[in-house]
Amino acid sequence: EDQVTQSPEALRLQEGESSSLNCSYTVSGLRGLFWYRQDPGKGPEFLFTLYSAGEEKEKERLKATLTKKESFLHITAPKPEDSATYLCAVQARGGNKLTFGGGTRVLVKP
Amino acid sequence: GAVVSQHPSWVICKSGTSVKIECRSLDFQATTMFWYRQFPKQSLMLMATSNEGSKATYEQGVEKDKFLINHASLTLSTLTVTSAHPEDSSFYICSAREPGTSYEQYFGPGTRLTVT
Numbered sequence: 001e002d003q004v005t006q007s008p009e010a011l012r013l014q015e016g017e018s019s020s021l022n023c024s025y026t027v028s029g030l031r032g033l034f035w036y037r038q039d040p041g042k043g044p045e046f047l048f049t050l051y052s053a054g055e056e057k058e059k060e061r062l063k064a065t066l067t068k069k070e071s072f073l074h075i076t077a078p079k080p081e082d083s084a085t086y087l088c089a090v091q092a093r094g095g096n097k098l099t100f101g102g103g104t105r106v107l108v109k110p
Numbered sequence: 111g112a113v114v115s116q117h118p119s120w121v122i123c124k125s126g127t128s129v130k131i132e133c134r135s136l137d138f139q140a141t142t143m144f145w146y147r148q149f150p151k152q153s154l155m156l157m158a159t160s161n162e163g164s165k166a167t168y169e170q171g172v173e174k175d176k177f178l179i180n181h182a183s184l185t186l187s188t189l190t191v192t193s194a195h196p197e198d199s200s201f202y203i204c205s206a207r208e209p210g211t212s213y214e215q216y217f218g219p220g221t222r223l224t225v226t
Contacts (some may be wrong), residue, residue, distance in 0.1 A: 041220070042219055046217075094190075096159055
């Protein structure tokens with residue numbers, strides 16, 4: 001059974017204080033690992049897809065990396081508007097299903 | 111990215127009644143859509159996979175007679191919660207995958223269901 005574990009559960013940062021979120025996964029053949037951002041009361045917003053170990057993707061202050069067992073989402077010099085819950089999900093080869101982790105709630109204080 | 115809408119954004123219904131939630135892909139055709147449920151401060155749990163023109167595939171533990179899914183066209187899937195009870199109150203979110211070589215799913219804004 002595919003499993004995804006995210007840590008920490010919650011993260012409080014000062015504006016400008018860079019940090020990393022962890023997503024550990026086990027999957028029977030990885031098709032893709034996905035990062036989403038979710039604001040309260042809204043649906044998840046797609047951020048990145050990573051397909052193979054060593055791959056990196058960047059978007060503004062966010063950078064996602066992937067190894068064979070985990071992925072990191074690095075937030076560089078965060079701003080208050082980066083406050084959200086960040087979700088990690090994996091999809092196994094041969095299937096459509098996304099398995100989500102519990103998410104990391106990030107609060108960036110000015 | 112692809113745009114997915116949901117209607118209504120929130121609904122309040124009385125116990126024992128049924129409520130229908132619509133999920134539309136606005137700028138692409140989706141042969142497959144997905145329905146999730148999310149409880150407060152918890153992650154998304156897949157309820158079922160909706161396939162255009164065929165029966166939905168439900169996840170283990172999800173009552174298919176209670177959560178009726180219809181995917182009648184390439185841009186519309188509906189979830190009907192039948193004989194709703196207070197424990198069905200939750201945030202329901204749909205997603206769709208844009209056909210092609212990418213595998214990411216795009217999510218709708220969600221529907222908050224409250225059963226009184």
